[in-house]
Amino acid sequence: MTNAANADAPATAARDKDARAAEAERDESQVSAAVVTIARPTRELYDFWRDFSNLAPIMENIESITVESDTRSIWTIKAPAGRTVSWEAVVTEDQPGALIAWESVEGADVRSSGRIEFRDTGARGSIVRAVIAYDPPAGLIGELIAKIFQREPAIQARRELRRFKQFMETGEVATSSRTRAHHAEHKAG
């Protein structure tokens, strides 16, 4: 065993599954982390993310996020057969310009949490690190949701950060769709 506490390598790169899972805000079983450098100021990135209503276009599988108050928001995902599933998330930690953490409220259909950190890196902009975690829910609808969520859980955070970077650096999220109809159909997964 290496001494993880003294290592410079991050826990999310650990070969040991339990060490990776320890990155989750709570004890969710599916944890996905990613890091990206974005050529924009830290405060601008934080401000954009802090308004959760901005995030649906860059989040994997998320249909919409409705902001209810400064700390509470309703997240909705599209489920098969035209159904949607929603849950409420609450901001649990907020350090302006540096960190935002959130988690689903007790009893939510989808138990999930996330944390995003922003760090100034000088001429290259900001280093942004995100950890997204969730538990596959129980029941039939849960199985459907789990199927959507877990399609490629390990790369979910990576793709979300790529879209975030694209939007902040270029003003749009890259798409190779040829028609608007195709784009609408394939948006967010």
Add this chain to the structure above:
Amino acid sequence: MRALTWHGKHDVRVDTVDDPEIINPRDAIIKITSTAICGSDLHLYDGFIPTMKAGDVLGHEFMGEVVETGPKSTLKKGQRVVVPFTIACGSCYHCGKHQYSACDNGLPADNQDIAQELYGHPMSGLFGYSHMTGGYSGGQAEYVRVPFSDIGPIVIPDGIDDDKVLFLSDILPTGWQAAEYAQIEPGDTVAVWGCGPVGLFAVQSAFLMGAERVIAIDHFPRRLELAAKFGAETINYKDHAVYDALIEMTGGIGPDAVIDAVGLESHGLFVDNVLDQIKASTFLGTDRPHANRQAIIACRKGGRVSMPAVYGGFVDKWPLGAFMEKGLTLKTGQTHVQHYTEALLAAILDGKIDTTFLISHHLPLENAPDGYKLFHDHQDVATKIVLKPGLAKTKVEMPA
């Protein structure tokens, strides 16, 4: 619209597909006036490139007229533009360094996973060249959607023929970058493997950059003739052993710089090439780098290797020992097209560079499948095929 679509190995068809539309603010829609078949399109045609899907629209060398613009596009309707094959955002770290083919944001997020796994990092998007490079519809069509249209397309003055400027989209900058990467010094001898369009433009560019001698290597007499027209000495590898010839021609030193403009489909029945073909067909290795091996072995000590040729995966028996022991330098990569277009357009307008000699055929887009077959089967005759949308289908004679 009508478009050339890929359906499998040696199966391309002109189909009617949905017209492209503006989706993002920086998009523009271009009505294609000329679009060429590229040597690298033959890699798709031969089924060497993974992540192709039936119905994909091919084509990454194209130009045309702006017919629609998104609110953030800087183009204007009616302008004639040549479009770089690399889709780059212009605002990321790499674009800031003019490393456009390494753009962070040109590939849709979902298409970045394969390159991230295979290469460690995703690259820029490319038009019409598999889903690994974005799944973007290409320009062998009547219309194309061009993302980041405020960065890529270069506006062409009125009165300049398409044929004079079309190759700014890919092969001219690629040949130029290949010569630049050879870091040519006055008095140098440069050897170029492959006298396809990129190789021929590399020959021209090498002389413009001060090479004293350029030696061109191929097996198609017609292509070697074209290289000779630009002042290159030639070696037909069917008739002569390339290493022996190069050593003799350079007084035992070897070329100062070598350019591999051949890539993953090296022709020639050399023993190592046959082994590579067997391995490629059994998925033990994907690339067939005979020309590259030969270039490294022939290159002088401390020389430079420039590799515009396309490689996609892994190679076997690459002479790493020769590379290390001789202290060679390698520069390679997809072309940073946007970095070169302005200066090369100026060179064309000044009459310093002429690329029209290369074009052997103009065909209606409707005959694109004939064009692919012609370019694939008869490279000695078909040096470059330009497709024209809007023309009625005709009968294409295949050489005997």
